[in-house]
Amino acid sequence: MAREMKQPPAYAITSVDHALRLATMLQLEGGLSVADAAERLGVARSTAHRLLAMLVYRDFAVQDDSKVYRAGPVLELASHSQSTVSRLRQVALPHLRSLVDKLGESVNLTVRTGRTARFIASVECQQALRVGSREGMVFPAHRISGGLLLLAELTDDELDSVYAGADAAEAPELDALRRELAKVRRNGFVVNQGRSERGVVAIGVPVRSADGAVIAGVSVSMPSVRYDRQRLRPIVAVLSSVVSALEKDFNGH
Template sequence: MDKPLKTPPPYPIASVDHALRTATILQLEGGATVSQIAERLGVARSTAHRVLAMLVYRDFAVQDEDRVYRAGPVLELASHSQSLVSRLRAAALPHLHRIVDLLDETTNLIVRTGDTARFVASVECGQAVRVGSREGMVFPAHRTTAGLLLLADLTDAELDELYAPERYRDRPADRPDLPRLRAELKRLRRNGFAVNRERSERGLVAVGVPVRDRDGTALAGVSVSMPSVRYDPHRLQPLVAALNATARAVEEDLREGT
């Protein structure tokens, strides 16, 4: 069995984690107020203000005249509040909350950047034993449910370029077995969903479906994650049906907001 990809540090520093998560939000989503950052981090407004002030001091953030904080020059992204990731997250969040109410398991919204998958939204369920929020975390795309679904949208040529051996010269162990990956992606295209049994993290099972634009291109993935002890293969069909309904609702809201 593969070892977990993400192991929390033995001595986590909350202030550093808050700063890094805030920088990621500003970089990917374009901008946020103190209140929005406080809500996202689950901290007091005063704490969020101190985090943002330090990011401004180090040029990771800038503050507009309208008191909105945006990515600074260090982050090197000309993002704005209506970026695709921001619109995706805004469209998806209400539906993620609804599916958590329905299934009582943690749900996620994931996008792909190159050979990585980034969790841009997570809504935790209320169960005592649950999968925690992965928001802001990055995993190899071929090791996550939604990452596989988004890779399945690529042509063979695009897949070859993405996983060209020279790109992995310094980390050959990170390069997937392409023939095996192609066979898996072919099956995912046929099924329209993906199941991840402890592939990204031990003791975790995830099921996901793609979110597509009006042209049919996969923009993101919606997944539900649960402890493997609670996964029942006999529930897979209704689980996928619920996820597909969620994905269609996100697509509709995204089109209306365009």
Template sequence: MDKPLKTPPPYPIASVDHALRAATILQMEGGATVSQIAERLGVARSTAHRILAMLVYRDFAVQDEDRLYRAGPVLELAAHSQSLVSRLRTAALPHLHRVVDLLDETANLTVRTGDTARFIASVECRQALRVGSREGMVFPAHRTTGGLLLLAGLSDEELDEVYAAERYRDRPADRPDLARLRAELKKLRRNGFAVNKERSERGLIAVGVPVRDRDGTALAGLSVSMPGVRYDPHRLQSLVTALSAAARALEDDLAEQH
């Protein structure tokens, strides 16, 4: 049976339509220049530039060293792992709620795309002073607990590719010190958990563990975030134990879905 023709909305918004079409082009066709987007949309080059700048700002696009625009973290997640991310989030939420009930701190699940980490699920605790939900937010991977856990699963060659100098030609200050990062990731792999002290936000401390697939590949980072004034180093082991139990239970649920 043929699908019915789509009827345009009665009050179309041209700017929204242009942005959505541009995002679709980047996701489906791999990339485009400002001139190509302008030609495809039938708009002025200056208009195309503003559209792409907004897509970059909202992480729907990135601009590489050749000034070509490509799909950004949001679209990459949808392109290569939409079903996995959706499955991860759905399976994780009950476990995040149990972690919050047990520890009374905000719990998060994070995935990585390139050099960024995205919070795909977040459950706030009930304390008056608490870390708010970060669901949907994107941060540099090396500044988040989950991002560090997932970077730790990369080989030296893969890490070099993620942080290749040419990718940071226009923003060298954003590129981490790789020697220091490698040393930190080595320690993280040895410990099996990550502690993040104010790397993404002042006054915030987070502790996390990886969530792995059946073959041992790290799929996500499971963490709790809390105000620094409430963090007690003597409590670290109990935090890690609770998070590890939740991660193993989540892994079992994911394995049963295969």
């Protein structure tokens, strides 16, 4: 079933939200100090410390000898995966901020796992009407720009494998998706108009590793009222230029 952009619960519990965000960071990025956690959440260090202590108590986190918190038994992933995602995010953030300065809109970094795609970094613009941070959110890969960029790199057999066994309500119509992904490959970018959230337009380009494989997507998101088709090519040019610099930093060039 097509899913709209998730909305916070009517009675959101801030402390729970903070704890879940911390768990996501630990799972994807590998390690956080109390100061890092406080900065990322925008809370006092004492608050961050209490949240991390509870995650340790429930085995969602552990604290090493250097006082850094890492994913605990409940969240533990392969250390290689942690370090790769963490390094990608760390390298990408300055470039994402540069994109916000150049384009005046919010930007995101996305990776894919199976049929889903996760926003691992977001930088918001300062405009009053803007697309908010998506960091930590997970969506069906075929519904968001970054996910489409990553799916576009798959062969037909690989795409079939990704969606094998998916519930009918969750799976896209594969023939239509193949046509769309072929267009993404031809263009080298993707335009997503309202697929994940009404009134939002996202434009994305792929991020490639040293061997040419697509490892992530970088996208700029804006309210549709500010989207002008005449700006598409200039926006793609800016995205491509900044992502090229990101790739050089990430791949060690």
